[in-house]
Amino acid sequence: MRRICPSEEILSEYISGVLAEEDRTEVEKHLAGCAACRELLVETHDIISRPDIHEIKNRISRWIRKNQWLIGAAAAFTLSFVFSEHFLQFLTACIIMGAKWAVDAKTAKILIMIYEAWKCGDRDKADKILSRIDGTEH
């Protein structure tokens, strides 16, 4: 049995299941006799197995912020049917917000970057941007 407690890296590899077999045996032999390391392992498992509510909330709020114009366009479109007497106004708002979303979108920015690079004659830069988009080398 190992007398020296395994490092933070070894313990994290053990709990993640990426540790080599012979090292796993050594770690388990140590854990069988070391209450402190067992406690640490149990606590780590408790933390990483629980869903991170803050992260979920952050992701939702980031998605809303990223797509606020799309959400606004969808809301205006729905309201144009609910308040049919103001159909044209809501539809106009929907078109404006939809256009704003399309212009702000990442794709539009990338296309502009590529156009700018080709315009300057920098084909290499344009190819580099394209390869980053689809993950292949041109």
Next chain:
Amino acid sequence: MKKIKNLDFSSNQVYSTSTMTDEELLQKCIDKDRAAWNEFVRRFSSLVTRSVRYKLNRMDRHLSKNETLDIVQEIFLLIWKKNKLRGVKNTACLKSWLAIVSINLSVNYCRRNVFKTAKNTLSLDENPLAGTSGMPLGFMIPSSKLNTAKTLRSNELSGILDKEISKLGYRQQLVLKLNIYHGKKQKDIAEIMNIPTGTVATLIRRAKDKLRKNLGNALEIE
């Protein structure tokens, strides 16, 4: 032509840190890239904060939001200064590594700073450094009364149980201790040890059968 906001055509690096994978982010942080480090802190501060709060609750330490934030900042500062991320070889274990580091540093922080508990009292059954392996306070203070025979017998049996458990194979020992001493269910033990739940059940059953037999013999001898 007017530059579009957030795009730098003079730079050869055209990347957004928020879309980086954990592998890319880890490597850039090891290379001391500040933008990548900011993204790393943004991405994992929730996990580190959760780990710190979890450990402080286990230790029955009730700190203010600012004090918790101090600990979290100290953790990230230490990781950055000592470039501790170099030791993380696989991003699959990054989250568990961060949790372990956060737990250990929270304990160190509390040992350096004496905090009053919310109740300002400490039960005799509690460990002064709760959450770490150590004796309860009651065991440290000599009693003015003689221990009853019942308490002595209970301590003796507890010692016999520990002795018999230590005779088991290391895997059976580990599984049994996680089950009995740490109160973990078979499913949780299987996740911790990365083995099937059926294997855990078999190990526990065999360990308990052996214990029953050995304890029976040990108590008969007495």
